[in-house]
Amino acid sequence: xxxxxxxxxxxxxxxxxxxxxxxxxxxxxxxxxxxxxxxxxxxxxxxxxxxxxxxxxxxxxxxxxxxxxxxxxxxxxxxxxxxxxxxxxxxxxxxxxxxxxxxxxxxxxxxxxxxxxxxxxxxxxxxxxxxxxxxxxxxxxxxxxxxxxxxxxxxxxxxxxxxxxxxxxxxxxxxxxxxxxxxxxxxxxxxxxxxxxxxxxxxxxxxxxxxxxxxxxxxxxxxxxxxxxxxxxxxxxxxxxxxxxxxxxxxxxxxxxxxxxxxxxxxxxxxxxxxxxxxxxxxxxxxxxxxxxxxxxxxx
Ligand code: SF4
Numbered sequence: 001x002x003x004x005x006x007x008x009x010x011x012x013x014x015x016x017x018x019x020x021x022x023x024x025x026x027x028x029x030x031x032x033x034x035x036x037x038x039x040x041x042x043x044x045x046x047x048x049x050x051x052x053x054x055x056x057x058x059x060x061x062x063x064x065x066x067x068x069x070x071x072x073x074x075x076x077x078x079x080x081x082x083x084x085x086x087x088x089x090x091x092x093x094x095x096x097x098x099x100x101x102x103x104x105x106x107x108x109x110x111x112x113x114x115x116x117x118x119x120x121x122x123x124x125x126x127x128x129x130x131x132x133x134x135x136x137x138x139x140x141x142x143x144x145x146x147x148x149x150x151x152x153x154x155x156x157x158x159x160x161x162x163x164x165x166x167x168x169x170x171x172x173x174x175x176x177x178x179x180x181x182x183x184x185x186x187x188x189x190x191x192x193x194x195x196x197x198x199x200x201x202x203x204x205x206x207x208x209x210x211x212x213x214x215x216x217x218x219x220x221x222x223x224x225x226x227x228x229x230x231x232x233x234x235x236x237x238x239x240x241x242x243x244x245x246x247x248x249x250x251x252x253x254x255x256x257x258x259x260x261x262x263x264x265x266x267x268x269x270x271x272x273x274x275x276x277x278x279x280x281x282x283x284x285x286x287x288x289x290x291x292x293x294x295x296x297x298x299x300x
Pocket of ligand 1: 031032033034041042043046047088089090120146
């Protein structure tokens with residue numbers, strides 16, 4: 001029986017009437033899991049860029065960052081509308097007046113049709129939600145939460161520093177704001193088997209509007225790199241990952257938007273798995289396998 005999944009591309013065409021590109025911007029935030037507020041050292045896989053390695057420089061104004069990011073995108077993005085994407089660190093943490101000013105400047109820019117903010121579910125209190133509510137009234141707002149796993153032991157291993165109940169409350173609160181909620185999960189975390197990973201997919205599918213499936217990358221300069229070098233775990237092989245993605249797509253409800261099927265780490269810092277550095281080939285092999293299993297993207 002063929003299975004259909006909804007790609008972000010098709011979702012955006014339906015929502016905006018066009019193809020859209022994301023511009024990776026920075027709001028110069030920190031993370032409470034790095035500065036000692038809820039944890040120290042951050043999630044074990046997190047790079048020094050706060051898992052936002054492609055963002056424009058935060059030293060510049062939002063308008064300047066938008067122009068720089070458009071220039072980097074080049075001809076392929078010319079004339080198209082954009083989503084302002086604040087991925088690095090925790091986008092609702094810190095001076096909220098300053099953050100709201102930055103996000104408002106982005107969302108009111110004439111080339112920007114929507115806003116995407118990545119954050120932690122434990123940084124969505126009353127004031128943060130009120131800010132997001134005001135932004136969501138201006139243009140479509142996506143909020144991205146890095147859950148990574150539903151397994152409590154793995155969450156402790158990766159030093160995520162919040163329980164599932166906090167994620168569930170955040171999903172309920174964000175739904176009330178009419179925000180498109182995207183959950184990030186990682187496939188291939190240490191000590192997890194196939195059943196653990198698919199349990200996370202099933203769990204997330206109950207709550208989320210969109211998902212980013214990410215292959216575990218071991219990056220230079222992370223705590224995970226030390227564990228990897230000490231032989232504590234192995235990364236996934238291509239065929240294992242492709243099978244997991246296929247199983248995940250079959251498990252997820254068909255209305256969950258698939259925003260990502262592979263990783264997104266900076267290639268220069270990639271320690272393992274090296275095969276994931278060839279993104280073109282990974283996508284070609286993955287799509288071939290999905291076709292063989294009759295798993296296909298929805299059409300417009
Ligand atoms: S919550 Fe995000 S920014 Fe903070 S340490 Fe974890 S991955 Fe990095």
